[in-house]
Amino acid sequence: MTRWIEVAGGALALALFAGAAAAAGPSDAQIAAIVVTANQVDIDAGELAKARAQSPKVREFAQQMITDHTGVNKQAGALVTKLKVTPEPNDTSKSLKQGGDANVASLKTLSGAAFDRAYVDHEVAYHQQVIDALDKTLVPSAQNAELKALLVKVRPAFVAHLDHAKHVQAGLGK
Amino acid sequence: MIDRWLATMLACAAMPALAANQTVVIDGTAFAPASVTVQRGDRVTWTNKDPFPHTATAQDRTFDSRSIAAGDSWTWVADKAGTFDYVCTLHPTMKARLVVR
Numbered sequence: 001m002t003r004w005i006e007v008a009g010g011a012l013a014l015a016l017f018a019g020a021a022a023a024a025g026p027s028d029a030q031i032a033a034i035v036v037t038a039n040q041v042d043i044d045a046g047e048l049a050k051a052r053a054q055s056p057k058v059r060e061f062a063q064q065m066i067t068d069h070t071g072v073n074k075q076a077g078a079l080v081t082k083l084k085v086t087p088e089p090n091d092t093s094k095s096l097k098q099g100g101d102a103n104v105a106s107l108k109t110l111s112g113a114a115f116d117r118a119y120v121d122h123e124v125a126y127h128q129q130v131i132d133a134l135d136k137t138l139v140p141s142a143q144n145a146e147l148k149a150l151l152v153k154v155r156p157a158f159v160a161h162l163d164h165a166k167h168v169q170a171g172l173g174k
Numbered sequence: 175m176i177d178r179w180l181a182t183m184l185a186c187a188a189m190p191a192l193a194a195n196q197t198v199v200i201d202g203t204a205f206a207p208a209s210v211t212v213q214r215g216d217r218v219t220w221t222n223k224d225p226f227p228h229t230a231t232a233q234d235r236t237f238d239s240r241s242i243a244a245g246d247s248w249t250w251v252a253d254k255a256g257t258f259d260y261v262c263t264l265h266p267t268m269k270a271r272l273v274v275r
Contacts, residue, residue: 064264071226071244156203157226160265167266 025141026090032080032147033087034096034138038130039069039076041100042123048104049119058116061168065123065161072154079150092133113172120169127162131155193217193251198270200228200242200262205270212252213275219249228265232258232272 026034042065049062080087103122110118134155142148193215199206201223212218220230220242227241230248236258239248252274262268 068226068264071224075225153202156267157224157265160203160262160267163267164265 025137026092027088028083028142028144028147029085029088030090030093031138031142031151032076032085033089033093034133035076035151036073036080036087037089037093037096037100038133039073041096041103042069042126043073044100044104045107045119045122045126048107049115052107052111053116053119054112055116055168055172057168057171058120061123061164062119064164068157068161072157075154076150079146083144083146085144085147092137117169117172120165120172123165124162124169127158127165131158131162134158195219197221198230198272199223200230200268203228203262203265203268205230205262205268208269209271209273211273211275214252214255216252216274217249218252218272219247221247228262228268230260230270231263232260234258 046062046065046069050059050066053059053062103126107115107119107122134151139148139151139155142151194213194217196210196212196216196218198210198218198220200220203224205220210218220228220239222228222242222244225244227243229241230237230239230250232238236254236256237250237260239250241264242248252272255274258272258274260270260272
C-alpha cells in the first residue's frame with residue numbers, strides 16, 4: 001500500500017513536472033531533436049520530389065532543399081556534439097516525423113503535374129510552419145546561447161525557401 | 175648592395191597603386207556588408223560561411239559566381255565600372271549592391 005502511494009505520488013510528480021516543462025517550452029535537448037527532425041523531413045520529401053517531379057524547376061528546388069537542409073543538420077549535429085547534448089525525441093518532433101511520413105506516403109500516390117503541385121504546396125505550408133515554430137517556441141525557449149544563435153542564423157534560409165517555394169508555386173499555375 | 179636596394183625601391187615606386195581587396199561575408203543567408211564600393215581593378219571576394227551553397231549574381235549578369243559551396247570563396251576582379259545590384263539565385267531574399275568606380 002505504502003509502495004503504491006509512493007509510486008502513484010511519483011507518477012503524479014512526474015506528470016506535474018512534465019506539465020511544467022511543457023508550459024515552459026521545450027528543453028535544449030528537445031529543441032535539438034525538433035531541429036534535426038524538421039530538416040530530415042524536408043530532405044525526405046526532397047529526395048522523392050527530385051526523383052519524381054515533372055517540372056525541372058521543382059526538381060531543382062527539391063535538390064536545393066536536400067542540400068540546404070543537409071547542411072543545416074550537419075551544423076546542428078556538430079553543435080550538439082560540441083555541447084554534449086543528446087537530442088531528446090518529444091511530442092513535437094514525433095508529430096513532425098509523422099506529418100512528414102504521411103506527406104511522403106500521400107505524394108507517392110501522385111504523379112505528373114498533380115505531384116508537383118502537392119509537393120510545392122506542402123513545401124510552402126511546411127516552411128511557414130517551421131518559421132512560426134522558430135519564432136514562437138524554439139528561439140524563445142532555447143537556453144544555450146550557441147543553440148539560440150544557430151536557430152537565429154538559419155531562420156533567414158527558411159524564409160528564403162518559403163519565398164522560393166511560393167515563386168515555384170506561382171510558376172506552376174492552377 | 176645599396177644600388178640593388180635603390181633599384182628595388184624605384185621599381186616599387188614605378189608600379190601602379192596595388193589593387194585593393196574587398197571581402198563580402200555570406201552568413202545567416204545574407205551578404206555583409208550589404209553595400210560595397212570599390213575602385214575599378216579591385217578584387218572582391220565573397221566568402222560563404224553558411225553550411226549550404228550560395229551565389230553572388232549581378233542582376234545584369236556582369237558577374238556570376240555560380241554555386242559557392244559551404245566554406246568556399248569566390249573572387250571577381252571588378253573590371254567594369256557601374257552599380258551592380260546582385261542576388262543569390264538560390265535564395266532570392268538575399269539582395270545586395272556592389273558599386274565599382
